[in-house]
Amino acid sequence: MKLPISSAVAERLEWLHRVGSTNDALRERATGPDAAAWPDLSVLATDTQTQGRGRLGRTWTAPAGKCLAVSVLLRQPIDAASPLPPDRLGWLPLMAGAAMTQVVRSLIEGEVGHATRVHHHPVVSLKWPNDVLIDGAKVSGILSELVPSTGVIIGAGLNISLAEGELPVSTATSLLLAGVEHASLDAALAGYLINLSRLYEEFVRADGDAVASGLHALVTALCGTLGSPVLAELPGGEVVSGIAREIDELGRIGIDRGSDGRRVVVAAADITHLKV
The missing domain is CATH 2.30.30.100 (SH3 type barrels.)
Structure with a gap:
């Protein structure tokens, strides 16, 4: 798949036509013999993930080609002089959730802006600690995993074009069901990567201080919990x-x-x- 926007903003981006788990595949690359070729903020993505998982060992399944699964490598420490305090790593899934919440909001706002009549304006919010909701239904989930001596891998899934009968559970939704009929996967991925990279870099510059970096204020503002x-x-x-x-x-x-x-x-x- 051609992803010109996402490829332009990612440090390294590899698209897989099909994979078991993007988190697992990125871990293999980031810890394997070619690890040095996978820098901070490297990305692995697909629209067909067969063995996705969420928190607490839950599985995450979706029809082929209808969802985005993306994993981003955050190498810790960024350099020898600037390690993030371990007790601040709990902010990373919240950071990813905030980045995805912003993207979903922008996609829906764009659709509303082109609509001639809007009967309902969907409410997009972040659910602590790792879900994005549209009108209370889950459209995206985040899974953060520590890779010893390497960093953190943050996986995210976004339901893009699932119809109602294709939803894995009744409490889920998709961009399509929220009225975004022609969502660009490239635009969604690029927007997420831009937001996440900006938030992450500000967080690192503040030595993991979420208040000083502005992350605390952003997450608080977005959090519907x-x-x-x-x-x-x-x-x-x-x-x-x-x-x-x-x-x-x-x-x-x-x-x-x-x-x-x-x-x-x-x-x-x-x-x-x-x-x-």
């Missing part, structure tokens, strides 16, 4: 329900527990937005 009643299932099995109130300087979410009003700070959890 904040202010919403949520149920958080923690890795150890504990369940916390309440109102999500803030994202702290380490990217953790603070939930005011409904039972006693006490704020519980959560670093990792499976979050469900509850209906009011």
Whole structure:
């Protein structure tokens, strides 16, 4: 596939016609004998991924040619003098989610701008910590994986032209179902890479300080989880329900527990937005 816009903005871009997992394939390249040829912000992408996965071991499947799967290599440290503090790496999936949220918003805004009559303006938001939603339905997911001695690989999936009957679950959606009838895969990928690269470079320049780099403010502004009643299932099995109130300087979410009003700070959890 020809991707002139994306190829022009990526440090290195390899398009695969079919692959099991873009994260796995990029890891092999970034740690193999040709590793030096895969610099920071290298990209591997496809529209046919057969063994995609999400958080908590979930599988991610989609019909061939109807979704974008993209993995980006973030090498840590960038150089010997500027390693990112390990406790700041939790910002990376939020960073990718923010970059994708911006792209989805721009694609929908472009479609609305060309429409003669708009009956509904879809609401696009970031769900903490790693999903992009359109009107509460998932259009994109993020999976961040640490590669020891190499860096971090951030994988993202974007549902582009799935029809309603092709959705993997009832809580998913696609750009097509949101009214973007002729989404350009190249434009979507390039927009995501431009946004992610900018946010990442600013984050690194600030030594992983999300507040100083502006990432904290951006994620807070995009995050639809904040202010919403949520149920958080923690890795150890504990369940916390309440109102999500803030994202702290380490990217953790603070939930005011409904039972006693006490704020519980959560670093990792499976979050469900509850209906009011």
